[in-house]
Amino acid sequence: APLAAEDLTPVRFTLDWKFEGPSAPFFVAIDNGYFEDEGLDVTIDTGAGSREAIPRVATGAYEMGFGDLNALVKFLADQPDAAVEGIFMVYDKPPFAVIGRKSQGVTEDPKSLEGKTLGAPPPDAAFGQWAAFVDAAGIDTSDITIENVGFPVREPMLAQGKVDAIFGYSFSSVLNLLAQGVAEDDIVAIMMADNGLDLYGNAVMVNTEWAEANPEAVEGFVRALVKGLQATVADPETAIKSVMSRNEIADEATELARLKMAIADNIVTEAVETDGLGAVDMDRLGASITQLQTSFDMPNPPAPERVFDPAYLPPVEDRLPN
C-alpha cells in the first residue's frame, strides 16, 4: 500500500545533465509511482556534467546521482576514502565518440583522424578518454591538432568546417549537427567503444554512508529504476512525455530520437540482454580501469569492487530489459 507522504524516505538525486531524452527512465519511475511504491520520495535536480555529479554525491549534498563511472575511477584513485560508489550501470556502453564529417575526410576508421584538426572542450568526458582511445585504436597522433573549443562552439566549428571532427557524446553531437543543417550522411560517429576502448559509461552512484544507513532505500531505488527503464525501453514514445512535462523548451521529436539512440547504442546492449540492466562484469571493469590508466594519471587505481558495488541489485530475472 502506498505510504503517506511524510513516511517516505527523501532521496535527493542529481542528474548528469539537463532534463533531456536519456533521463526519461528516472522521470518515468517518478511519474509511474515506482519510487513511491518503494517508500521513496525522490527529487531530481539537473546536473552540470557527468563528472560534477560525483563530488555532489561524495559530499552528501545528494544521496544519489548519475555520473560517469570512468570519472569515478579517477576520483577514487585520488580520494580513496570518498563516500561514493557506483551501484547501477545504465550506459553499459559509453556514448564517447569522435564525430566527424565525411566531406572532410573522416571515416568510420579511427585512423582517418590522423593529420586532422580535432575540436575538444577540455572537460568533455569523451575527450577525457582520448589517450586511452589512441592507445586502443592505434592512432598516430603526431600530426593531429587538438583545438580547445568550448561546448557552445563545438558543433558550429565542425559545421563550419573549422575543425574536421569533434569529441562528444554520440547522441548529443550527432543530433546537434543535424540541427545545424549538416547532412545526415555527412556525419560519421566513431564510437570509442567500437574501436577497442571497452569502458563503461554513466552509472547510478550512491553516497556510501547514506547507503549503509538506508540499504533498503537503495535497493528500493534500484528496483524502481529498473521498472522505469523497462517501461522506457518498452515504450519510449510514452516515456518521453515524462521529460517533456519537465522541460517546456525541449523538442519532443529530437528528445525522442536522443532517447532511442541512447537505448539502442548505450543502454540495451548485448551484454544487458543477457546479464540484465544495471550489472557490471567485474573483469571488464578491471580491464577498463587498466585502460583508463593511459588517460588518467593514476598511481593507485581503485579496485573494481571499490568502484562498483553490485550488492543492491535485484536478481537478474527481475531486471532484464524487456
Added chain:
Amino acid sequence: MFVSLDGVRLAYPSDYGEVLALDGLTMGIEEGEFAAVVGPSGCGKSSLMRLATGLHLPQSGAIRVADKPVTGPLSITGMAFQNPSLLPWRTTLANVMLPLEIVRPHRRRLKHERTAYTQKAEDLLSLVGLEGFGARFPWQLSGGMQQRANLCRALIHDPVLLMLDEPFGALDAFTREELWAVMQDLHAQKRFTVILVTHDLREAIYLADKIFVMSARPGRIISEHRVPFPRPRPMDITYEREFVDLVQELRGEIADARKEVA
C-alpha cells in the same frame, strides 16, 4: 580664562617644507567675553580659529577651553567658517538644523520636538533677513545670503563658545550693521563667549569687549585692546571721536604689523 592659548605654534606640512602659520601665540578670553581678532590677510586668523575649536592640534603650546585641555574637536562651540560651506544636498533650513542632528542633547530630542526646533531655525533665519528662504537650496542663494545662513547654523544649537570667521564680509553696510545689532542683542541675552575674526575695524570695536591684533605670518598677538564703551552700544557710537580714534590706533598697528615682514 574660558579660552586660553599659550605659546602656541602651528605649522602646516607641505611639499616645500612646512608652512609656519602661528608661532608663540598667547591669548586669553574670559567667559562671556566678546573678543575680536584682527590682522593682515594670511596671518593665521583662520588657523587660530581651527586651533581653538580643536580642529587642528598645535605642534607646541597649550590650548585650554572651559578649563579642559583641547585634544580634539569640541561640541560646545558653534563655528561660522570663512567660506560658508553649506551642504548642497540640503535645503537652507536643513543646513541650519544640521548641528541639531549632531550635538547632544538636541540630537536626542530632535525627533520628538521637530516642530519646535524647526520654528527656532526659521526664527533665526528671519532674524538675519532670510525668512521664506528655508526651503531653497544653498546654491539658490546669493553670496551674502549664504553667509547669513552660515551664521544661523553656528547659532542654532546655543553654543557656549561662538567662533565667527568674517561672518559679515559679503554683506552690504546696512545688512551688516543690522546683524551687528542682532549679535549684540544675542550676546547680551545668552552671554556666550565669542571670538570674531574680521577685517572691519569698526565692526571689531562696535561688537567686542577685547580686540587682539595679530602680526603677519607667522602669526602671534602683538597687542590687546579693551574696548571701553558701555553696552548696549547704539549704532551712532561709531561716529564718536573716541571710537574713530580707536579705529585709527588699530589701523596703525596693523600697518606696522604688515611692514614687519614686508
Added chain:
Amino acid sequence: MFVSLDGVRLAYPSDYGEVLALDGLTMGIEEGEFAAVVGPSGCGKSSLMRLATGLHLPQSGAIRVADKPVTGPLSITGMAFQNPSLLPWRTTLANVMLPLEIVRPHRRRLKHERTAYTQKAEDLLSLVGLEGFGARFPWQLSGGMQQRANLCRALIHDPVLLMLDEPFGALDAFTREELWAVMQDLHAQKRFTVILVTHDLREAIYLADKIFVMSARPGRIISEHRVPFPRPRPMDITYEREFVDLVQELRGEIADARKEVA
C-alpha cells in the same frame, strides 16, 4: 556704449515658482570706463554680472557687449567670481594660467611661449602679494589669498572687459587699499572696461568713474553717479570732504533701496 543692458529681466526657475532676480534693469558703460555696482545683499548684482558675460540669458530685454548682442558666454571678458572657485587639483599658478589654455590666441601660443606666460602669471601673483605661492594648492591658501589668486586669474589673458564680483571682500584694509592702487594703475595702463561689484562704498568711489546703485530684489538701477575726482587718485582722497559726502549720499540711497521692500 561698450556694455549696454536694456530693460533686462531675469528670473530663476525654482520648485516654488520662479524667483525674479532682475526686472527692468537698464544700464550702459562706455569703452574703457570703470563702473561700480552697489546695492543691498541679494539684490541681483552677481546675476547682473552673469548676464553681462553671457553665462545667463535674460528672459526679456537686450544685452549688447562690444556692439554685438550677447547670445552666449563671451571670451573677451575676465571674470572674478564672488566665490574664488579655484580648481583644487591645480596649483595656484596653474589656476591662474587656466584662461590661457582656453582663450584664443593665447591657447595656441601657450605651448611655444610657456616660460613667458609663466613669468607673466608669476608677476601678477607678486603684484597681489602672492609671490612664492604659485606652487601651492588653493586649499593651502588663506581665504584672502584665494581671493587674490582669483583676481589674477581674471587678469591673466588681458581681457577687454573685466568683471569683478566683490574681489576684495576677504582682505584687510591695507591689502585692500594696495590692490586698489594696483587696479587703478592697471586700468590706466591697459584701459580695459571694468564692472566692479562691491559693498565697500569707499572702494567704489575711489576706483570707479561711474557708480550704479541697485534696488532690492527684483534689482534694477535706481541711480547713477559720475565720480568727479581726477585720476590718478591718491589714497588720501578718501578722507576729503567731497569724497566722504559722496559716500554718505550713496549710503542714503542704499538705505532707501532696502527700505522700499522691507
Added chain:
Amino acid sequence: MILTLLKSPRAAPFIYAVALIILWELAVRIGDMPVYILPAPSVIVGAIVKYWSPILKNSLVTLWTTLAGFLLALVGGLALGLLVGWSKAIYSGLYPLMVGFNSIPKVAVVPILVIWFGIGVVPAIITAFLIAFFPVVVNVATGLATIEPETEDVLRALGASKWDVMTKIGIPRALPYFFGSLKIAITLAFVGSVVSETIAANAGLGHMMLAAQSQFNVPLVFAGLVMLAVEGIVMYAVMAEIEKRTTGWARRGGVR
C-alpha cells in the same frame, strides 16, 4: 524632424534601440550569419513568441534571485564601503583581498556553494551578491576618501563622530556615484545569478539557456539573453528614477 527627435532625451532610448535592432537584422542578413551563431532579431522574436511561457517563468525566477542578490550586494557593499572608508588600515588590508577575489571568475565558486546549499535559488542569490558587491564598495569608499576637508570640518567642528561624518556627508556626497555603482552592480548581479543557474538550478534563465544550448536551440538562447537585457534595462529605469529624485542637487548643472 528626425534630428530633433534624435535630440530628445525621451525618445532617444527607443530610437537607439530600434536602430540597433535594424542594424543587427541587416548585419545578419547581409553577412549571412548562420542562425546557430547569431540569430536575427526576427528569429529571436519568433522564439520568444513560441516559448513565451517557459521564458516568462524562468525570467521571473532569475529576476527575483537577481534582485535578492542585488539587495544583499547593495547593503553589504555599502557596509563594506563604509568599513573600508572608515580606516586606512582596513582600506589597505581589505582592498587588495577584494580585488583578488573579484579577479576570479565566480563560476569557480558555484560548485562550493552547491555543496553547502544544494542547487536552486540560494547559490544563485549568493553568486549574484558575490559578483555585485564590489563596485558598490569601491564607489562608496572613494566617496568617503574624497570628502572635501572643508565640508568635513563643518561636522567635525560640532564634535561629530566619524559615523556622523560618513552618513551626513560621505554618503550624500557620493550618492551620484553610489547610484552609478548600483547600475554596474545590477548588471553584474544578473550575470552572477545566470552563471550560477547554468551550473546549479532547475529553473531560471541561466538554466533555460543552457538547456536550450544543449539542444542547440540558439534562437531560444538569444531569447533568454534578450530577456536578461530587458530585465536589466527595467531595473536600470527603476534606479534611474530613484536617482533622479535623490540626487537632483548634484545634477543641478552638468554639461549643458
Added chain:
Amino acid sequence: MILTLLKSPRAAPFIYAVALIILWELAVRIGDMPVYILPAPSVIVGAIVKYWSPILKNSLVTLWTTLAGFLLALVGGLALGLLVGWSKAIYSGLYPLMVGFNSIPKVAVVPILVIWFGIGVVPAIITAFLIAFFPVVVNVATGLATIEPETEDVLRALGASKWDVMTKIGIPRALPYFFGSLKIAITLAFVGSVVSETIAANAGLGHMMLAAQSQFNVPLVFAGLVMLAVEGIVMYAVMAEIEKRTTGWARRGGVR
C-alpha cells in the same frame, strides 16, 4: 604591538592576507572540507610548486590578454563616457542599451567572437574589453554629469567649449572615481579573458584550469584561481600607485 601593526596601512595588506590564509587553512582542516571542493592553502601551494612552469606560462598569456582588453576598456570606456556625458540624448539613448548588454553573461558572446576571430587571444582580449568597459563609462559619465555649475562657470565665462569643460574640469574632478572604476574594470577584465579562454583558447589560465578540472586536479584549479587573484592584486597595486600620484589633491582630507 600587534594592534599598532594592525593599524599600520603598510603592514595591513600582508596581515590581512596572512590572516585569511590561516583562517582558510583552519576552516578546511576543522571543517574537514574535501580537497575536491576546497583545497587548503597548503595543498594549493603544493600544486603551485609542482606545476610552476605551466602555471607561469599560462599566467603570462592571461596577463597580457587581460591587459590588452583592459587598456581597450580604459580608452573605450573613457571615450564612451565622454560621449555619454556630452549630450543628454546620447546619454538616455545609449545608457539603457549598455545596461542591457552588460546584464548578459559574456560567455554567451564568446561563441560569436570565436566564429569571427578564431580561437586564441583575440576573443579573449575582446571579451575582457566587453566586460570591463562599462564601469569606466558609468563613472566618467557620472563625473561629467555632476560637475558643479560654479566650477563649470569659471570655464564657460572664458568662452570654453564643451570639450574644454569636459577635459579641464570633468575628467580631473572625476579622476578618483575614474580610478575606482579602473579597479573594478581590471578585475572584470581578468574574468572576461579567463571566461573566453575556457571556451576558445589553447593557452591561458582559463584553459589550464579547465584542463585541470577535467583531470580532477582541483588543487591545480585553485592554483590557477590564486594566480588570477595575485595578478589582479599586482595590477591593483600598479593602479593604486598611479592614482596616488594623480589624485593627491582629492584625498587631501578624507575621514581621519
